[in-house]
Amino acid sequence: MKIFLSGITGSMGHVIMDTVKENTLSEDKVVAGFAGRNTEIDGIKVYGYLDDVAExxxxxIDFSNKFCTSDVVSFALKKKKPLVIATTGMDDEVVDFIKEASDKIPIVFSQNMSMGVNALDIILDKLSKMLDDFDIEIIEKHHNQKVDSPSGTAKMLFNTISKNREVYPVYDRTPFHEKRKKEEVGISVIRGGTITGEHSVIFAGEDEVLEIKHSAGSKKIFAKGAIKAAHFLKDKEKGLYNMQDVLGVK
Structure with a gap:
């Protein structure tokens, strides 16, 4: 499979290229990429302008940033190619554009490419129904270079909860001087050091607490998930898919 990698010069771009190289049993190959300038990485042409792409x-696979996503989606539409979007933190207008584009091309769009996180999300869907009297809190931790807050994964987890309950997110209780409301789901954000990514969901009931947690040991888990999603799309018809589709849950 020949991959065009948007965000090739970023940290995840390097991880994807390393992951592809390490899998010697696969025929996957990154053939070109997109970044903020024309350059070359390990003999791979990197374009500063998507209109110039010749390969x-x-x-x-898009691991760029939220300001580039619309251009990458337009590029995919122009080329009529499947698209894996792993970029997070984008505005609602961009998300709407992604949904519109999926009427013409197949797209996998997920706030987290990790197979473990998506398994956690499936479990969360069940628990938020079963433990309907429990308070729920979400805690997410990432490295000190992460720009968007809260993480796209934390938003994904909240959205799963909100499908089963009438709730709203609370991001900061510092100025509050009142008790927690039942409809609240607190989302706490930690940024520090080189934490790759940790997400915990706490169910707090009367005299008991249940916590489900996922820890990322390296960024390679996101690369493997994105590559798996790319293979999933290869023979798919137009439509909007997520990682649960990729994992065969739906």
């Missing part, structure tokens, strides 16, 4: 490819 043929099978699928696009």
């Amino acid at each position: 043929d490819f099978d699928v696009i």
Whole structure:
């Protein structure tokens, strides 16, 4: 499979290229990429302008940033190629554009490419129904270079909860001088050091607490998930898919 990698010069771009190289049993290959300037990485052409791309490819993986996503989606539409979007923190208008584009091309769009996180999300869907009297809190931790807050994964987890309960998010209780409301889901954000990513969901009931947690040991888990999603899209019809589709849960 020939991959066009948007965000190729970023940290996740390097991880994806390393992951592809390490899997010697696969025929996957990054054939070109997109970044903020024209350059070259390990013999791979990197374009500063998507209109200049000359290489043929099978699928696009986007690990760039939220300001580039619309351009990458437009590029995928122009080329009529499948698209994996792993970028987070984008505005609602961009999300709407992604949904519109999926009427013409197949797209996997997920706030987290980790297979473990998506398994946690499936469990969360069940628990938020079963433990309907429990208070729920979300805690997310990331490295000190992460820009968006809260994480896209934390938002994904909250959205799963909100499908089963009438709740609203609370991001900061510092100025509050009142008791917690039942409809609240607190989302706490920690930024520090080189934490790759940790997400915990706490269910607090009367005299008992249940916590489910996922810890990322390295960014390689996101690369593996994105590559798996790319293979999933190869023969798919137009439509909007997520990682649960990729894992065969739906």
